[in-house]
Amino acid sequence: MKKMGKVIWFTGLSGSGKTTIASAFCERLNSCGKKVFILDGDEIRSKLHKHLSFSREDIKENNHLIAMMAKEKISEFDFILVPIISPYRDDRQAARNLLGENFIELFVDTSLKECIKRDVKGLYKKALNKEIANFIGVSDSNPYEFPRVPDIHLNTENLSIDECVSIILEYL
Template identity: 45%
Template sequence: MTTKATNIHPVFDRIIGRDEKEQFLNQKACVVWMTGLSGSGKTTIAIGLEKELQKRGFLTQILDGDNIRTGINKNLGFSEEDRTENIRRIAEVSKLFVNCGIITINCFVSPTLEIRKQAKDIIGEDFREIYVNASYEECEKRDVKGLYKKARNGEIKNFTGLDAPFEAPENPFLEIKTSDMTPEQSVEEVVNAILPQLIKNK
């Protein structure tokens, strides 16, 4: 059983606040949370979005599932408990970036309604959920990382969409159907939707 520490003294009230940092960066921070099956196009869209926003003078940070699991979450597996902890840590890191005024672009399967609600509860009103929608069949056909083949061969257990569930968002900020669009079209649609969210009121 973990005992809550009693010797913690936060200094949030003494450091430069988010509003001042947003004024400095001339942008409004938020978390663009992309959810969808592996291979649906989340990372491709995120990279395109980052490039387009930088052209317009916005400061961003991408948090991607594979990158995170080689660093801060390298000790976690893919059990239900570890997936929950994975998303909890990511949401807390995202909140830190937002408090620095930075637009955070997240690419995580985050497969269940409950796990994404956890992220939203931590991040708060700055959470913008984007459903990158591609069918299991389409993602398996792409199989850009070779994961679907390994899952079919039994080399990967609890693979989302095959032997672990994926629950589609019920009311996302935006839904992108990547089976029907080019990557460039997908990026353009996300840019157009998210840009008004990033303008800092003077």
């Protein structure tokens, strides 16, 4: 029986650095000969789940579908990296329950103020101007529930990308 890979669930606000860190970590793992697959929450939503809105129910559905995709691929890769906002604790717990001991919750901790400052996509500006409804972390209807006890906690305001990658490697 083939050993199952690990699924690292990168959770945090939009603009916190989830995809950037996952990409850098992927490069490091690839250079060590590991098979890695990235299931980017933004890409999957825009390509496969574009029918889903940002309502609580649709966010839950999107998280569930991505967790199912990770489960389907878990035997093919050493690591599956999932950078996804995943704002609700119960959705992250559902992913953990589905993936079992192969699930690692990684919290990319960046303050809302810093995410607004970074705002590469201009989404926070639109959300604050009420051009985007239900924006996670800004809208009262869509709060971001910070993980209570993540497996890995990265504060990207105090750590470089290389330091973040090193912390993940140390954990593993």
